[in-house]
Amino acid sequence: FCVNADDEPSYWCECEACRALDTVANDFGGQGDGVLDLTDRCMTLVNHVADAVREEYPDRWIGTFAYGSTREVPRKVRPADNVMVELCWWDRCFKHDLTDRACPVNAKGLRRLRDWQQWTRNLTLYGYLQYPHGSVPQAFFGSEGDFLRTVHRRGIRHITDEWDTDFTASALFLSLRARLLWDVDTDVEAFVADFCEKMYGPAAAPMLEYYGLMELAVIGSPQDHVSFRGLERFTPEVLASGDRLLRRAFRVAEDDLNRARVMDQQFALDMVRLHQLQAKPDKSAEEQVALVELNDRILSAAARYDIAIGLEARNALYVGYTPPLAALSGDRLLQLSEEWRFRTDPEGVGEQQGWQQPGRVDAAWKSISIHQAWEDQGYPGYDGYGWYALEAKLPAGSGGRMWLLFEAVDERATVWLDGEEVGRTEGEPGVVWDKPAAVEITGRYNPEQSTHLVVRVHDSAYAGGLWKPVWVVESP
Ligand SMILES: [Zn+2]
Ligand SMILES: [Zn+2]
Known part of the structure; x- marks a missing residue:
């Protein structure tokens, strides 16, 4: 006891x-x-x-x-x-x-x-x-x-x-x-x-060298001391040498089982890269695309080699989520205003009452920043529907596909332009809350005049809402 x-x-x-x-x-x-x-x-x-x-x-x-x-x-x-x-x-x-x-x-x-x-x-x-x-x-x-x-x-x-x-x-x-x-x-x-002999057969020698490299990375870490946190020991040189040894091991491995075991380690090294990239603050558009590509590469290798994805990796990877690749790699034509109008909808009656229609924003809709969760802006502990509205002149683009790109939606959004539903974002709430999402808006608005944008966000737990910049993007 x-x-x-x-x-x-x-x-x-x-x-x-x-x-x-x-x-x-x-x-x-x-x-x-x-x-x-x-x-x-x-x-x-x-x-x-x-x-x-x-x-x-x-x-x-x-x-x-x-x-x-x-x-x-x-x-x-x-x-x-x-x-x-x-x-x-x-x-x-x-x-x-x-x-x-x-x-x-x-x-x-x-x-x-x-x-x-x-x-x-x-x-x-x-x-x-x-x-x-x-x-x-x-x-x-x-x-x-x-x-x-x-x-x-x-x-x-x-x-x-x-x-x-x-x-x-x-x-x-x-x-x-x-x-x-x-x-x-x-x-x-x-x-x-x-x-190494028993796990990797003919690939034992390069794998022994690989594990030696990993241990040397700990001993030679740029940090004075290595705790159970932190990934500083995985320098770009260590990662590159690791890749080289794993490629060599993969080549000399005799059968699928040995090869799959080698690929387990490639998965682990790629998870290091994923964590390092995810931890970078203020990622550029190129870095966000690189993150999505890395994520895809890890998941396709995991499927091909039947790699067991542990709980922590599962939470870090885009499992149950499809990144909006076209929007992420497109041209960001306009960043929408940080300040929108907002109201909560605890009964979930907004759509029925037509809150998505133009001309419905009144004193019940308060000013809010879309760069932080609604919890931090006067709605502590609120879960359920939150409605955002904005008037904006959206760019015409030059003939490509147009997108509304949300750098993050916590958790799911439905988007209306001038009262017409144009799309929804999907995915597992625990996975999508900090990830980019996009809705295609090609041909759904008039670039000559102001458009009434309404985004309804549903949040089931913890912080919620739009909490990162929203862009109008054009992709080929
Ligand atoms: Zn006492
Ligand atoms: Zn020490």
Whole structure:
């Protein structure tokens, strides 16, 4: 049974009696990770519970996390002997060995482990692997071997992990880890070589070189320390060398199975590229097109080689969504005004009442920016229909196809020009909310005069609405 504080930011009583239990002065003005040090106070409660439970259930344990505001070592209150402490260790550096004294990140973690062990023999670890980007290669082979050997030598016999690391990208790392948990003295290099022999057959040599390259990328990362976040270690040079080795492996692979396994790694490298491109702020039109093309390439390779797409990759990829390629690669003739008129439609009666028609915008329609969600502009927590209206003179173009390009719609839009429905945007809400969408408007308006644009957006959860620029685009 567990007795824990909430996840951060956690909220704690500030009354005199509770503060009297604290052994360090805390600034309750701030909240969040590392702000408060309340281990003694929390352990006082945990011990009370443990003592009461022991009377009736002497063979049961009370678990508690050393996490957030309770991660630091106690100063006064020793955990009762039926309390099991799970020490959370998210701030590891994978670039350096745990025993590498030159790494202050790991030295601090190791010191915390040793200090906790002065206070209790019942200590387990709660670890973290890469979870923001579970679909990229994780080649923390040597440092993981050193980590597990070291904590095992220090008496740790139990580890819980939190990760979305997927088997497509990191089958080797996860297998190695399973083996190390079985036997911490496993020869890491021999295991990696053996894995390559068995997984890749005739392609073992280039794949061994590839994994070596991936591990070198960690060790040689431009970052001082490598945490479970961040993709800086995948420099353009590392990615290009990775591609080369994978091409060579693909050529010499004997059968479809070996080739498909090589392609798993190509998928993982392409996911790195996708994440890096997605993270770029203010993407140019060329970058947006490159992103769509990369996305298409990844998905078609996944279909061809039967690659298992993990949850994290699935959320990052355009699955259940078709990018508006023609509009994205067209000429952006006009950026529409940032300020539109807006009204909510909680009953969903707008269309029936003709809100899409010209001349219906009245005082009920308030001014709104289409560059941020409606939640941030006076409609907190509103889900359902929102109606946007704008008068604008739309450009004539030069004979190509004309589009209304939304850089993002959260989640689905229906568009009317002068009262006529011209199109809708589709897709899975959780996927489309931050992605471009377009509606074709060729021949649907008169460029000689002003057009009444109405966009109805439906949002089912979280933030909603038009929240990025809208363009009139012409494509061939
Ligand atoms: Zn209190
Ligand atoms: Zn380090």
